[in-house]
Amino acid sequence: MLLIVLVNVGVGAWLMRVRTTSWERPVRVVVFPIPADGSAATAAHVAALSTESFEPVETFFRDEAKRHGLSLPHPIEVQLGPRVEVLPPEPPFGGSRLEIIAWSLRLRAWVWSHGDVPGPQPHVRLFVLFHDPVLRISVPHSVGLQQGLIGVVHVFASKAQTSQNHVVIAHELLHTLGATDKYEPDTNQPSYPDGYGDPDQVPRHPQKFAELMAGRVAISERDSDMPRGLDQSLLGALTAREIGWTSR
Ligand SMILES: [Zn+2]
Structure with a gap:
């Protein structure tokens, strides 16, 4: 039963x-x-x-x-x-x-x-x-x-x-x-590349946006800030794939 x-x-x-x-x-x-x-x-x-x-x-x-x-x-x-x-x-x-x-x-x-x-x-x-x-x-x-x-x-x-x-x-x-976290559990720092708003940005820091599943904006290799809101957040490529928005 x-x-x-x-x-x-x-x-x-x-x-x-x-x-x-x-x-x-x-x-x-x-x-x-x-x-x-x-x-x-x-x-x-x-x-x-x-x-x-x-x-x-x-x-x-x-x-x-x-x-x-x-x-x-x-x-x-x-x-x-x-x-x-x-x-x-x-x-x-x-x-x-x-x-x-x-x-x-x-x-x-x-x-x-x-x-x-x-x-x-x-x-x-x-x-x-x-x-x-x-x-x-x-x-x-x-x-x-x-x-x-x-x-x-x-x-x-x-x-x-x-x-x-x-x-x-x-x-x-x-x-x-189905999306997974994209930050380092011991430091809360966004994981590179999937936790970055724009992993291809040159120079890499400071980032302008937070990847939402990292939850923070990487401002340097070691520091990150809370985004002020969703207007400073986005979904990265991996998150979009995990939730089925994209297939690659
Ligand atoms: Zn989470």
Whole structure:
């Protein structure tokens, strides 16, 4: 019985993955906002969100798709979903493989009960946890899972951070579509060449753009900056290939 359930989940996930990377139709993404703390400022920020708040993410993918020659003009649709008041299970960072598998199953069970929307179901569900910047100076790591097409994204509940929040959201969304990280895990420095906005630029530094899966702009061999937003980010050739936009 359990085996049948698992096989069905597996086949369903595989079909969904094929659908999201064939790019014949737009990939529907729903953002479920979650106030991550009890702060009134966070609650007000979340209450002010609308589908328009995420338009820069859609625009970014539209422009990048065009640049990479994708024939689908509007590859990603982002919609605001209902607010979720329950926090998702926390990932075991540095946990064993078994702990990570157990967490991913717990997360999928959690999504099953909190990730419902009226009307057609989304392909990708992004649970975006908003944190009050007055209460903490950094946010937990975000994750994007291709298995199940789920992202758990941590951002600041702040107008000033909105552009950088869009970078984090787009990065995790790309993970759900099969893109890999393109930075050095020990230094956070963009990997050359795939993590560079323009690997062929002469001189190589400073770069003008961040490759989104590197998440940073290489300003020298050793230093890099956060991009100010998606307007200073792009998808490199390898990322475009990983998500199925290009075949070479
Ligand atoms: Zn990443």
